[in-house]
Amino acid sequence: MDLLLSTLQSLRAHALRFTLTSLGIVWGAFLLTFLTASMRGTEQHFTRELEEVGPKVVVLWPGSVLENRVGQRGARPVVLEREDVERLRSLRSIENASPDLKIWSQIVRAKGRTKLFAINGVGPEAGEIRNLRPAQGRFVSGLDVERNARVAFLGAVAAERLFGAAPAIGRRIQIESISFDVIGVAEAKHDQMIGVNGWDDWIVFVPWTAAQRWLLHSDEIMQISFAPLNRDASRSTIRETREILALHHDFAPDLDTALSYFD
Template sequence: MFDIDHWREIFQSINKNKLRTILSGFTIAFAIMLFTILFGIGNGLRNTFQSQFAGDSMYSIYLWASKTTKPYKGLQSGRPIQLRNDDIDFIIDNYDSKLSGITPKIDKRLQAVYKGEQDTYQVTAVYPDVQKMEQAEIESGRFISLLDLQQRNKVVSIGRLVEQDLFGQLSALGKNITIDGISYKVIGTFSDPGGSNDERIIYAPFTTIQRLYGNTDELGSVTLSYNPNLNVNQAISFSNNLTKALKEKHGVAPSDQGAIRLFNMAEVNRDTSNFMLVLNLIILFIGIGTLIAGIIGISNIMVYIVRERTKELGIRKALGATPRSIISMIMMESILITAIAGYVGLLIGTGVLKSLGTSLEQYFITNPSVNTGVVIGATIILIIAGTIAGYLPAKRAARIKPIDALNDN
């Protein structure tokens, strides 16, 4: 295999038959290129789905209330439903084993001021569990704590971009900012994988905001996360039962779809998984078809190559070449061409994906790329196919008698 003369003969054969080599290589390179692009586009679609929910726990359930759309038990339609603190207690008391976290929320757009800098941000009153639900990462200090809730402390945890806007290069930790005319101490800063919008949020203790704005037990919405041990169907069943129980608690008709609203990420997970399964099967089917076309192409070319070189092989045998050396030479040439062409196809395919880049985002394809290992695996399959394709006709050619080979037309 590492005989210099043997490899010299292989390169001489390739150089002597440039057109044949180019045709063989083109078939393989095109198959790998198409395979790479298809899988890259599939990964781009997967990235788009994942980015839509970046920063939100895949186990989250969002709950809010509106007006009734149907009369029920003597009550008229159009009646506003208000979620309150006792709804949180109700959910915890009845579904604690199904939960891994829960927080009520009150959202407000308020002006924040630090010395000469000011801007308007979303101020959200929450429980500490929201950090896990939003996948927020602490950059400095800490997040809202249970003690802050109990003592109704005037403290806030601010997003990375809020700190950047108001404090520039300075650290916000430990400093006081004024929000809607009220002073709060910054106890921490955080980053969020959801992007710039989620990093321009200011989190405050729920009890503090509830007391300062209305001093009632009303809340805006509820976010909870279900137990990760629940499968998708169990999680959906849980949210359906929760909706039914809350409707009964608030005197809402079971068929009323407007009064108590709930969005369960489990349904998104299920739908996304089903879509990606179908998409992957389609891409796999097309990819396999492409590889089969490449295998057929290289097989046909190798049969033609051996047939074309019958006289040459006869001369080699007449000069003392063994059948094994003839078979080895043809197979190594096949492997060399397949490997190089496969690598070229990989480079072209990844180059096309990179050049398209952001231009595909309008088609919901984000950062199209492909796992190099997958493409290498496909190339290895073609190399094996090329080896087999070269071996069978080479073995037949190695058996031919030199006189018959020389008389071949």
């Protein structure tokens, strides 16, 4: 009883200090809860944005092989071939792979409008790898690739800038004076934080063989995009791709300058 009375007297004597201390504890607990929730929300937002690029996408592009004690003057470029795509597909750790040819700032005309867009030459596998879902029409097909077909799949913004609110399917566009028929329009990705070759909403996608024949006039494979079977095992999958490409292009698998990756 005496202890209780003593405690009450102490609280009365130090009421202000007790009140401020209590408020500090409550405020600290509130801030901790708020920051934890904010961090979790931010993490979920970044995860969603990364999955917009492609849930498991990895992109590789070639570099150069530096000979010992020679330096840049003796550098040998690594030139990717269409067979390299098949080599990657043969790996058990890879779900699928596609050539990924980027062509920046091309003049695209349609319906009296002239715009600048990036062009991507891709295969049908890129639709799933890079999360390119059709809102209208269809994506690039294997037959389109086989025939070097001059067809185009438009990002959402590209379609709106070229055709406004009018339907784009079946219309014709010109890429650097070469005619392509629109076969599909992608679902909008909106505020995409990360892009493989720019923001997907602003890209015009064509069959990679058509890009080589009609736009690049070259057999070069600039990049390869692929999806590992297991996203958590992407590091080991990248190591396997280095090993198989090193074998066919004559460089050491651990040579960092030979291949680069976006993971």
